[in-house]
Amino acid sequence: MYCLRTENLTKLYSNNGIEIPALKNVDLRVKRGEFVSLVGPSGSGKTTLLNLIGGLDMPTAGKVFIDDRDITGMSERQRSDLRLASIGFVFQEFNLIPVLSARENVEYVMLLQGVSPGEAQQRAVETLAAVGLQGLENRRPNQLSGGQQQRVAVARAIATGPSIVLADEPTANLDSETGHNLVDAMRRLNDELGITFLLSTHDPMVMDSTTRVIRMRDGALLEEV
């Protein structure tokens, strides 16, 4: 059972009338419970692929299936609802809503899902504890270190019980120890809770932590390592 599947996924960017292929006929399958890293040089199409999988951008051709539902034919609102229900995101930096505390950032997505405020608060505290942030729940993003902010983003990404968490170079702006700890935390969530992760990275240390490594170059998938 694949929680993520793409078929012939292609994305062309138009620049002054010249079409530049960012992604070429990508066929990718990720099974539930996998911990996958996507590696490749800058400009190889990692971010474009993650954006298309998350429904943040639309492909020029091809399809994306999340839990066997084709998201490329969905309306903007349907894709919003799908992201809320099935996809967690962690970006490189500045992931959090700055006017909300760590706990409120995690609560935000649950409240959008219609979870009661009391339950959302309790689950947010538990999830923050699971990524090692107990005691920092009421801090605003600007009162947290970069690593702590990324942990809040991970906690928020898993709080809704998604089918897959997409992380676009989550450790790129962290020192190696902090990055290592963050990946460890994700790895633990994968082991203990069976949450599926797909993360892009340049970092060999991150690659080593994942169970599967997919290489990309010039918008295409190369071999799997």
Next chain:
Amino acid sequence: MALFLRIAWRNITRNQRRTFITLAAIASGLAAIIVFFGLSNGFHDQWITNSVRVYTGHIVVFAENYRDERNLNRAISDVDDLTARLEVLPGVEAVTPRIHINGLVSTARNSAVAVIRAVDPVRETQINGLRERITIGSYFEADAHRQILLGYKMAERLNAGPGEKIVLMVQAADGSIGAELFRLQGIFRLGAVDLDGSLAIIGLADGQDLAAMDNKVTEAVLILDSPNDVATTAGALATELAGSGYEILQWDELMPQAKEMIGLSNVFTYILLVIILIVVSLGILNTMLMSIMERTREFGIMRALGTRPAQIVRLVLLEAVCLGVLGAVLGVILGIVINGFLGAGGIDLSRWSGAMDLISSLKPIIYPTIHPGRIAIAALAAFLTTLLAAIYPAARAARLSPADAIRSL
């Protein structure tokens, strides 16, 4: 809703300088509107007050059917009883009987058509200060008999001065021509061009003699404590006098042109309101767009998390609601304070009192007055303007492509 309201509130408190500038724009625009409303109301109130005191009164009671043909036989016969009943009504400041008839005013050399007003000299000067308006000669003496006051323009036309003999001619109630000799006691200047050129004032008993009216008068004039109570008091009067054979008219029915002028002036006030609000809305639009652009990445993140476009619209509009409510409250307070400050001394327009003469000024000082209904209209308009100005920024925020928005830093 509570979630987005909380985020909206924190968003507007996070850039305090920008919020302060936006609020200042809304509040000062609204305060300007309220002050202008106050001045305009004050001007109208003063105008009405002045006009009713020299022309008609706030409310006038006629005998039923009198006005159709101006038949003096149908005038009010029991005026003392009527006056006594009207004086005790709440909100009534003064009641005075008058006779109005058209007639001819002549000296030995000249003559002119005039409106002849017969009055109770004591009551009349109480309502319009006629005694102080005498510029040449003097007011009626006590127990005056066959004394007449003329407007200064009329006196000029007749080339008449105090002490001069004046003959009044009218068609009397019995159909005969009534003519009596009077002596010019004084010349008045009411400040109303038409009255100063056409009005001749005599004592009530002399008027009744002249027009063979026995003890009748053509009307009872009421002055009220407040011009805002005209409709209520007229209603109370209608109840009090029901079935007694009287007709009750309000000042705006007797001076429809004055009412129209006020209506026109109100139109200009509302045009000014719209102009001010357009300027304010452009300011709000500008700051909201700036705030949206600065938060492009934030909106991208929110969209990535599964926030629907409609929820982004709601968030931005809620920020506008917070700004609109705060701005409206501050604007109302500021407007009332400025109005109160101006109202304490009034605004003296005597420098331009030539213009005021046209509309019969007794006092060329304007006191801004605040009508709560109008403040509510202005505050609501300012609030809705803020909301309207936020629609475009809200739509822009909702239309951002999440992928592009997240790329922007």
